[in-house]
Every structure is written in C-alpha cells, then in structure tokens.
Amino acid sequence: xLRRQSLGRLCLAGTAAILAPLVAFGAPSAAGQPAPERxxxxxxxxxxxxxxxxxxxxxxxxRPTAIFAPDDGSGRLLIAEKQGTIRVYHPDTGxxxxxxxxxxxxxxxxxxxxxxxxxxxxxxFAQTRTLYVAYTxxxxxxxxxxxxxxxxAGQQPIPANREQVVLTQAHSEYSNHNGGHVAFGPxxxxxxxxxDGGGSDDVLNSGQSLNTLLGKILRIxxxxxxxxxxxxxxxxNPFVNRAGARPEIWTYGLRNPWKFxxxxxxxxxxxxxDVGQGTWEEIDHLRANQGGANLGWSCREGPVxxxxxxxxxxxxxxxxxxSYRTSAEGCAVIGGYVYRGDEFADIxxxxxxxxxxxxxTAFVVRPPATPGGTYATRALTELTIQPxxxxxxANGELYLVNDLPGQLHKISFGTTAPPAACRVSYRVDQxxxxxxxxxxxxxxxxTQPVSGWTVGWTFPAAQRAGTFYNARGxxxxxxxxxxxxxxxxxxxxxxxxxxxxxxxxxxxxxxxTAFTLNGNACG
Numbered sequence: 474x475l476r477r478q479s480l481g482r483l484c485l486a487g488t489a490a491i492l493a494p495l496v497a498f499g500a501p502s503a504a505g506q507p508a509p510e511r512x513x514x515x516x517x518x519x520x521x522x523x524x525x526x527x528x529x530x531x532x533x534x535x536r537p538t539a540i541f542a543p544d545d546g547s548g549r550l551l552i553a554e555k556q557g558t559i560r561v562y563h564p565d566t567g568x569x570x571x572x573x574x575x576x577x578x579x580x581x582x583x584x585x586x587x588x589x590x591x592x593x594x595x596x597x598f599a600q601t602r603t604l605y606v607a608y609t610x611x612x613x614x615x616x617x618x619x620x621x622x623x624x625x626a627g628q629q630p631i632p633a634n635r636e637q638v639v640l641t642q643a644h645s646e647y648s649n650h651n652g653g654h655v656a657f658g659p660x661x662x663x664x665x666x667x668x669d670g671g672g673s674d675d676v677l678n679s680g681q682s683l684n685t686l687l688g689k690i691l692r693i694x695x696x697x698x699x700x701x702x703x704x705x706x707x708x709x710n711p712f713v714n715r716a717g718a719r720p721e722i723w724t725y726g727l728r729n730p731w732k733f734x735x736x737x738x739x740x741x742x743x744x745x746x747d748v749g750q751g752t753w754e755e756i757d758h759l760r761a762n763q764g765g766a767n768l769g770w771s772c773r774e775g776p777v778x779x780x781x782x783x784x785x786x787x788x789x790x791x792x793x794x795x796s797y798r799t800s801a802e803g804c805a806v807i808g809g810y811v812y813r814g815d816e817f818a819d820i821x822x823x824x825x826x827x828x829x830x831x832x833x834t835a836f837v838v839r840p841p842a843t844p845g846g847t848y849a850t851r852a853l854t855e856l857t858i859q860p861x862x863x864x865x866x867a868n869g870e871l872y873l874v875n876d877l878p879g880q881l882h883k884i885s886f887g888t889t890a891p892p893a894a895c896r897v898s899y900r901v902d903q904x905x906x907x908x909x910x911x912x913x914x915x916x917x918x919x920t921q922p923v924s925g926w927t928v929g930w931t932f933p934a935a936q937r938a939g940t941f942y943n944a945r946g947x948x949x950x951x952x953x954x955x956x957x958x959x960x961x962x963x964x965x966x967x968x969x970x971x972x973x974x975x976x977x978x979x980x981x982x983x984x985x986t987a988f989t990l991n992g993n994a995c996g
Contacts, residue, residue: 517820518888520851525826525835527856527873527882531568534560534879536588539654540864540872543594545626550866552874552881555588556580557608561629562881574604574621574631581609583648586671590653595695596661599626605639605695607653607665613645616667618655620695639695639703640665640721642686647671650729658692659741659761662707665691666745668729673750674780675771680726681783683718688770690730690745692723711765724759726768726790731807732862735761738813738869739823742840746808746827750774754806755793756827756838758848766791794848795838802852803829806836807860814869817886826871826884828860857882893996894919897928897988902973909936909982912973913955915964915990923964923991928955930985937977944972953985 536555543551550562551573557580558572582588587609595601602623610617621635644651650668658664669688670677679687692710699705712718724745733745741761747768748754753775759766768791772784775796797803809826825838835853840846859876863884866872871884898914917923928944932951944955955972964970988995 517822517824518891520824520837520839520849522888522891523820523824523837523851523853524887524889525837525853525856526885526887528885529857529880529882530564530872531562531881532879533568534874534881536876537861537874537879537881538589539591539862540874540881541593542864542866543598543626544596544867545594545599546867547627548867550864550872550881551592551594553589553592553606555590556582557589559589559592559606559631568881571630573629574606574633576606576608576633576636578633579608579611579636581611581614583614586649586651587614590651591655591665593655593657593663596657602626602628604631605655605663607655609644609651609653610641613643614648614651616642616644616651616653618665637703640691640693642667644670644687646677652727652730654730654732656733656735658735658743659737660707661694661696662692663695663704664723664733664735664743665693666727666730666733667691668731669727669770675728675783678771678783680728680770681767681772681785683712683715683722683725686719686721688725688727689719689722690724690727690733690743691721692764693721709764723764724766724768726766726770726772728770728774731805733808734810736811736813736825739811744808744811744825746806748805749799750779752779752799753777753796754799754803754829756795756806756808756825756836757791758794758825758838758840759791794840795836795850797829797836797852802832803834804831805829807863809863810865810871812869812871812886814865814871816868816870820888821886824886826863828856828863828873830859830861830876833857833860856884891993893994894921895988895990895993895995897930897990897995899930899984899988901982901984904978904982907979908975908977910973910975912971913988914969914971915988915995916969917964917966917990918996920966922966925962925991926957926964926970927991929953929989929992930987932985933983934981935979936982939975939977941974942972943970944974946972946974 537552539553541551552560557577559574561569561573589608591607593605595603604621618640619636619638621631649671652666652668654666656664669675669679694705697705706720712722713720729748736742743759745757755775771780807828811825812821827836833855835856839849861876862874864872873882896916901911938948938953946955
C-alpha cells in the first residue's frame, strides 16, 4: 500500500510512511514564498563550510517517535515510543528503565504508522504541570489529542487514569498518514498536525477540503474550555467565520506533516516537513502570523502539479523553500528545528536542520536576510540510519532518535576550511650570488570581485624582500606583505594581478609554500 513498504523500507509510526506527506507547492503568491521576518544573528559560515555529526548517548528505546524537553529546570528529555510509553533521558543518569507514562492499553499500533506519535508539555511546566500526547486510539485508529495533569512537574510515573481527551479525528479507513506532532507556538496556542487520512493519492480528498481536520495543522487554545469542548478556537484562526470549514484549521493542503516546529528563539515562524507521495519531499516555511496558508496537496506535490483535477482556479499555493527527489535522495523527510543553542552559536545559529528516514542525510536551510531573497540550502553528510525525530533540549541543543536501532544521539555542528577563493603563482625570474628577483601572479578564483588586496607569505629561508614593482611591500621577520598599488586595487572574478620584487638571499632559496589574499588562504 505504501511506497516505502514497496521499497522494502521499515518506517515507524509517523515515520517514513507516516512521513509520507506530500510536498505542497504551487504558484507563488502573497501567501506564497514566505521569507518571514527573522531575528538578526551574528554572521555564521556559509553552508558549504558547515558539517553536522551525531554522537550516540543512549540505546534501548522501542521505536521512538518524538522528543521533547520540559522547561522545568530538570535537564531531562522525554521520548515517546510507538507502543504507547514515554521514557526519560538525563545526560547525567542516562535512559531510565521505567516509563514516565504507559498508555499501551489504549494505543492502536496496527500498521507501521500508528502509535503514540507526539508529546509536549505546557510552557512554564513547573507551574502548569500538564502533558499533552497525540496517538492513534483503539479500536479504530482515531487520531487523539489528550492531556494529563500532574500533581508536580516531577511526578513519576504519571497515572494513566489522569487522561482527559481533548480532541479527536476519525481515521479508520487507512492506517497511514496520521501526522501526530504537537507543539506550543509563540502565541501560547497548541498546534497539532494530522495527515490526510492515508491510502495514496489523497483518496479521501482531504488536503483541499476545509470541512475535515485531515491533512491540516490545527491551532487551538487549550487553556480554556468553550461549551462542551475542552478547548477554545482562537478568534483570529483563519476559518473561524467560514461556512462549512472547521475553525480549528490553521494551515491546510498537507499530505502527512510528520514533524513541524516554530522558531521560538527567533522570529516564531513555522517550519513544516511534509512527506511526499513518491516524487518529492518538501520543507515549507511560513511566517508566524501566516494563518490560512494552502500548501497545495493534492493539487501539487513539491514543485510540480500532482493532480490537476484537484487544483482550484484562483487558489494561492505556498511554494516549498526546499524539496528533494523521493527514492533518489531519501524516502520520507523528517523535520527538525532552527538551531538556537549556545554550544554552536557561532557557526549554526539560524540554521534549520532536517533529515530523511531512508537516507539519513542532513538537510540544512537558511532563510534570506531580506524578504524576497533566496534561501540557502545544502545536503550534507548522513547522520544515522532510520532517523524518526529531531528534538531540542531546554538549552536549544539538538538531539535525534532513530527507529529500529532505538538510539538517542546528540547532534553537533562543525566547520571545514573555507574553499580557496584565490590562486597564487610564485616564480623566481633570475638569481645571482646574494640576490634574486621574483614575480607573483594572483588569480581571483572566487565569485566576488576583490576591491583592495593584500597578499602575504612567509619565506622559508633567509630571503629579504626589498624593492617592489606594481605593489607596496614590506617584510617583518620572515613574513612578507604586499599591498595593491593605487592603479591596480581591483581583481575581478577570474581576473589576475601581477607584481614583482627584488630580494637579497644568502644560501638556499626555496619558494614559499603558502599564500594568503586578504587573510584567506590561497591554493
């Protein structure tokens, strides 16, 4: 039934198959390419110099599906397992053997994508003491949002009989595409993703239908109750006054939004990873206030039309900020977070990290510095096999769990040396008893012009540079510095500049082995 199953891939509840959301794409519009406003950050290295790696810190998990860190000062991570349990990990004590919560008796795990799919604690958890979970419920796979109110933030185990069901969506026809991620946004409201109902090709026609919660991200106020409901609908939700539309809907046109996140340490914008049908995986980016955005499924998948009959005249579809080919570069996108931690702040701040269940590739995305600019994107190395969820600890550091290995990994960032943007040729033209003259040719191999140049090198022997031609030069110790003359300050991309000098020398005259241009190493 599933592409991933036909490929022989084992995906977890809400993972690859679960992840099978389609990449919504469409003609850019006012609600289209988002380029949200964002907080300014210090300059970080370009993505082609960024590296990402993982270090295993725990094992023994049973098909983990989600990670969340409560803001109660405990330093712990809560990890959901498909079977219906929540485990606790602490960096000092490791993975606790006994679960924090056990609701196995009510969780439907039939099919690869059903199970306990998401968890989140309320903000100011030490005072509010409420845990929310999303799961597929017995007997028919109903997608269920529930909460547990604790006596104290540290209560363990959490009594399973404390459950209070908040909201449900029938999901009996197919076992796949349940979504299931839950998170609190910067506005204090709870967001919950639900897939399109499963099967393939959006057989239930859910993506573009506003009268169902399937294929949507919802936004509700769980701090209040309205009428018989254990929640309220925020008055500024986009479809509150639309006849025939479910008012809980915040974003629609999704296939299976397995993971999404808000940039809570930045501009509050919403990042959504929507798993593809069979051609494109996609990442979408919406402004924090961009309610009502249509991500296109099942009219569109990624950057292409999927089913023209589902396209609506005059509709405005949000275009993905990044998409990649299913079966070529992966099989199911696993959404992550914008890095806002301290440990790697100087190299990764503002970088969104996602991965893929089948390839394990690290995908990194940075928004443009100004609205309307181009997103910087790059596929980096493989992180680990079968990743199912990325999470943050209370300090903004990133972690990852994987499926059948059942491992927890800490994510680290690093950098590589910047690629050389210049090339230097050094030639001794003539040599005599106590002296020589040489010519230096500098080529700009980068993409940007050089305006004002300084070339440096270190002599490996007793050479002393004297008179310079076409440059202003000096030497201190063995270090030589040559600066542009007034008539040759610019080097265009692909262009060259040449200068020469006279020097004294006693003994061997080996050539310098390294050169710099404006402080950057040259090849």
